[in-house]
Amino acid sequence: MNINIINSMNGIFIVNQEIGHNAHKVERLTEEFEKIGVSIEVFVNNGTLALIRENHIQINLPKADFVVYMDKDIYLARLLERAGYRLFNRPDFMKLCDDKMLTFIACANNGIIMPTTISGPLVYYGLKDTHLNFLESVENELGYPMVVKKVYGSLGEGVYLVKDHEELSKLYVEICRNPIVFQKYISSSAGKSIRVLIIDGKVFGAFIRKNVYDFRSNYGEKASGENVEDISRYEEFAGRIIKLFDIEYAGIDLLDNEGQLMLCEMNSNAFFEEFESITRLNAAKAVVDMIIKKVQLENE
Structure with a gap:
């Protein structure tokens, strides 16, 4: 690595307003970047970082060699990428x-x-009795118990284990306006x-x-x-x-x-506090090394 080039680099971290577990990730990555002389600024995605004005994307952020994107706001991620920022990870993969x-x-x-997986049909308006008919084919395919997941969610939120038809029907009525998947339970x-x-x-x-x-x-x-x-x-x-x-x-x-x-x-956007604690491996340094390597190669 060219130390002089690295020392002149700067990066941006984008975090959600509810930073949660990412607080440790910010701390560890900042620590490893600072060890090699890379300056970091942290910005909270509060809805004011980007917009489209007069047909052009406008970004309310300083220029940076890279962005470590720790939010799940795919729209801001795509705006930043279109504006020329190098994101880790890239929006398509996110x-x-x-x-x-x-x-x-x-x-x-x-x-x-992977487990047998069925995508639930979208429900646009009020749920009708006929909308529940497809649950029979889900039951026949997966049996009980089965796993039902909201398509979007992390840390186990929005993941349910249902044991019979009554539980499945009740849950479906509650969450049917969300994209959901049904999966075979791996006991x-x-x-x-x-x-x-x-x-x-x-x-x-x-x-x-x-x-x-x-x-x-x-x-x-x-x-x-x-x-x-x-x-x-x-x-x-x-x-x-x-x-x-x-x-x-x-x-x-x-x-x-x-x-x-x-x-x-x-x-x-995997957290690595638990990973580093259990494995004793320096994941933060490995991520930093990867980012620096990629940025240098892409700018040669």
Whole structure:
């Protein structure tokens, strides 16, 4: 790396108004960037950072060599990219990961094993009795219990386990105005998943998440984790996904169905506080190294 060039670099972090778990990510990435002399400014996405005025995109941010985008506002991300900012991750990949059904569609027909998945039909207006008829085909395909997920959501929010027709019908009435998916329940992986961290197109490390209190391994404060020393099994599976996408940084969650790995979901804005604590690997430095390398190569 050219130290003089690096010392002249500056970056921007974009965070949501509810910074939440990203606070640790901001702290760690800032720490690693400052070690190599890269200045960082943090901006909160409060709706005033960009607009289209007189047919042109206008950005209310300083120029920067890169943007680490820690929000899920795809519109601001696309505005910034159109205005010439280099985002990590890129908006197309963010959208792919944020929409669970798009993730499954993109991975299908590519040798990536996943639970049987059904996309729920959109409900535009009031729910009619006839709208519930398709639940019978969902039941016949998936059986009970089954998993129902809102397409958008993280940290286990919007993910439900339903045990019978009554629960399914009641839940569907409540959430049908949201894009949703129905999935086969993998009972052997209840309360357990494997988080694989991808940095610069390679598996950086992995750990196992466990939750004895809930079927969602990543839900609630009582979830725990353990390090994985031999990650070769996960590297092989994740490698198939890496080949499909230009993954700069992502968390891939896997299920273990009695020895058969399956894709659960992907996250383009994966937190790494838990990862670093459990694995003792410096994920923040690896992300910083990847960003600096990419920016330098793209500006040669």
